[in-house]
Amino acid sequence: MGFLVFVGLVGAVIGSLGAPLITAVAEAYGVSLAASQWTLTIALLAGSVTTPVLGRLGSGPRRRTVVLVMLAVEVVGSLLTVIPLPFAFLLVGRALQGSGIGLIVLMMAVARDHLDEQRAARTIALLSVASTAGIGIGYPLSGLLTDIAGVRAAYGLGLVITAAAFVTAVFALPQAPDRPSSRLDVRGAILLAITLPAVLLAIGEIGDHPAPATALLAAALLLLIGWTFLEARTESPLVDIRLLRHPAVAAANLVMLVGGVGMYLLFSLITRYVQTPAAAGYGFGLSSFQAGLVLVPFSLLGFVAGRLIPALRLGARSLLAASTAVVLAAFVLFAVARSHLVEPILAIGILGFGVGAFSAAMPVVILAVTPAAETASAMSVNAVVRSVGFSTGSALGGLILATHTTGVFPRESGYGAAAWIGVCATAATLLIVAVLPLKPVAPERLRGRG
Numbered sequence: 027m028g029f030l031v032f033v034g035l036v037g038a039v040i041g042s043l044g045a046p047l048i049t050a051v052a053e054a055y056g057v058s059l060a061a062s063q064w065t066l067t068i069a070l071l072a073g074s075v076t077t078p079v080l081g082r083l084g085s086g087p088r089r090r091t092v093v094l095v096m097l098a099v100e101v102v103g104s105l106l107t108v109i110p111l112p113f114a115f116l117l118v119g120r121a122l123q124g125s126g127i128g129l130i131v132l133m134m135a136v137a138r139d140h141l142d143e144q145r146a147a148r149t150i151a152l153l154s155v156a157s158t159a160g161i162g163i164g165y166p167l168s169g170l171l172t173d174i175a176g177v178r179a180a181y182g183l184g185l186v187i188t189a190a191a192f193v194t195a196v197f198a199l200p201q202a203p204d205r206p207s208s209r210l211d212v213r214g215a216i217l218l219a220i221t222l223p224a225v226l227l228a229i230g231e232i233g234d235h236p237a238p239a240t241a242l243l244a245a246a247l248l249l250l251i252g253w254t255f256l257e258a259r260t261e262s263p264l265v266d267i268r269l270l271r272h273p274a275v276a277a278a279n280l281v282m283l284v285g286g287v288g289m290y291l292l293f294s295l296i297t298r299y300v301q302t303p304a305a306a307g308y309g310f311g312l313s314s315f316q317a318g319l320v321l322v323p324f325s326l327l328g329f330v331a332g333r334l335i336p337a338l339r340l341g342a343r344s345l346l347a348a349s350t351a352v353v354l355a356a357f358v359l360f361a362v363a364r365s366h367l368v369e370p371i372l373a374i375g376i377l378g379f380g381v382g383a384f385s386a387a388m389p390v391v392i393l394a395v396t397p398a399a400e401t402a403s404a405m406s407v408n409a410v411v412r413s414v415g416f417s418t419g420s421a422l423g424g425l426i427l428a429t430h431t432t433g434v435f436p437r438e439s440g441y442g443a444a445a446w447i448g449v450c451a452t453a454a455t456l457l458i459v460a461v462l463p464l465k466p467v468a469p470e471r472l473r474g475r476g
Contacts, residue, residue, distance in 0.1 A: 286415020
């Protein structure tokens, strides 16, 4: 179903629409680059909070209604980004747009329910790399619109595609199979909605306000631990922690968390670096459109990797290790060579291939041990972990560059420091892949453990 991939691409495009517009937003709204970075971070954060809610609500017969409502919410968020309102309303709109990122896991569930096994596997692999392919589609267009008519015109692109997705879903989305409805864990949803923003806010502010940010981070982590225990003891949890009892699923999600931090860190670094004016002593002063074109190799190679992975007869460990090694190579390249434009372009192309392969490998590991009825729930856990990793990487990048900023733009040393931190995070991911159990077992054995 091409419609499923289209909805996945819509979520990817609007969810990460802020990356090439960070500089333009700062100029248009008169805010700092650190504040403008939140147009990206808040969308990823909203996605991490709403994804498990969507996964739980979409596991039963209400899936079609849930999808249509969330697409309508994205349309409303897109309107807020287009209407000339203060910066705070832009952040609210971006949060509403990002809340639809979790629709990808529902599209995976639709594919598994309504397609044959081979077509479902291909569609799920494509959906898993939709975030990569969507970037190359949306970024050049949004950049061109920004250069021609300003940032609101670029955000207008999000309004057009979300409206198109909503109309398409009304006519093309099938009803879910007749399964028992799942109760929504309201307590877990509220606690998660408090905890994750607190973690990201603490990370983003720890450079400017170290003492209160550290205290906030400690409190948020304690709340996160409490939330985990709550979910484990709830009959119908928001996130089924019991799915993580399988070693392969737990290991895959840990790999996704640590690896996601590094992947999005490098992505945001390269995006900002190439747009920095040469007057800062580095950078290339690219326009939003030109910066969008720089990201095309990221998407193309990510899409290629996503198509290749399902056809390879490699084990889960080999797939994840190889893709992580590719991401590590991209980090090292950017850390040591970025004085010529071709070097960041090459680095982001390599990153795209690694991220695409990494994303496509995740369903191979997780769905191999997950019953079909739990597809949305299991993949929503992984999507939450990915969103947390990505939003942490985005916030971490903003923090590191902010600590190396004395004027308008960060010093180049900040990019070097951030890149080497990313090298360490990615190397840690590779180590986790090497030592943790990732061998799938039959779903019947997993069910038998209950």
